[in-house]
Amino acid sequence: MTLRIVAGTANQALARAVAAGLYTEPVSSVVERFPDSELRPVVDGVRGADVYLVQPTGPPVNEHVMELLLLLDGCRRAGAARITAVVPYFGYARQDRRGRAGEAIGMRVVADALASAGAQRLVVVDPHTVALEAVCAVPVEMLTAVPVLAGALAERARGDAIVVAPDLGAVKLAERYAALLSLPVALVRKTRLTGTSVVAGKLVGDVVGRQAIVVDDMISTGGTIEAAVELLLEDGAAPPVVVAATHGLFVEAAAKRLGGSRIQSLLVTDSLPQDASSALPLQICSTAPLLADAIARLHRDEPLGDLLIHT
Structure with a gap:
């Protein structure tokens, strides 16, 4: 499979730096915004590819989470063979338990949504809690900076x-x-x-x-x-x-x-x-060398070992 980097809009400079570290460029993608604030991402050139979608979910968190979900679905519908969500900062990670009755567990909701949208693996950097791996339905690689x-x-x-x-x-x-x-x-x-x-x-x-x-x-x-x-x-x-x-x-x-x-x-x-x-x-x-190294190893189906958090 050919390796492809897809860049969300949350941190395009980081996505380009990661791609450069892998001697490639991000594939063509466009995120259109309608007047009522709806997003419509379009991704090209990923059919049959091993795709790594780079999109941290920092402020504004909700918009970046929604964009990530739509980009994942776009990659899946464009025929990507394997899709990994590279989320250097994972928003909602602090919402990992209930403090009172009726409170949502935001981390679990977002993790489930990513898997439902098409993510087959998740790569994060120093998440607020290692419990993310336990609640996520797909494999999680927790890198450390x-x-x-x-x-x-x-x-x-x-x-x-x-x-x-x-x-x-x-x-x-x-x-x-x-x-x-x-x-x-x-x-x-x-x-x-x-x-x-x-x-x-x-x-x-x-x-x-x-x-x-x-x-x-x-x-x-x-x-x-x-x-x-x-x-x-x-x-x-x-x-x-x-x-x-x-x-x-x-x-x-x-x-x-x-x-x-x-x-x-x-x-x-x-x-x-x-x-x-x-x-x-x-x-x-910069985390670009760390992420590029991790992506290269995952693409070659090699262990990440020393790049991971060891608790």
Whole structure:
């Protein structure tokens, strides 16, 4: 089968970079938009092909999810032999359990919809929860960008640095960074008040005089990172702080919260498109080589091994 890359509109620059890493170009595809906001994607040149559809589902999440579903169906109806959805950032991954009666489990709904639309395999990067694999009806390859980000952090980390998990959910992630950087780990215990408001309560670990490297899988409103940075500096960490996360959503007041001199560097990947004019101290680490390597191995039916998350 011939390998084909299809690019959604959510991150065309990443799709082109992935295709370039595979010495090809994305096939012709058009997403028409009707005046009432309906989408009508059209895909050409995929009949009999091994198709990899690149479309992260970041903001606006619902529009990008719907576009992904329609593109998958378009590839299937165009005669693709095998279809893999490459979703570097998987929206709705935070909705993995019910908090009260009558609440939907958004992650399961989206996973089922992708399989129903034609996805035969799903490739994601550092999903918010590894439970995604358990609820998805098709095979899920969970890649990790931690080595990519850790390589960039190694250039900034001082000998006294310490890796900090901004909440309990990020402890395993922090331990993976710490192992790659040969550094100790500290933990911030937080309390979430609302979807945008977070209070950091207690710090577990000695950060006095140390360079703090705060790591997380994603930054949305910046509330968790802001609270962690404030607590670290109050407890004696040496300013400024370094922050790293795979996915940078930066919605609402994130730029205001994370700007200024308290954060020296903010490392994120290109899983989502970033604003080059942002006032944030951003450093973008590309996931294109990681995704191209994974796609090449899948196309050749080779194991992914070292590219995957190991929990």
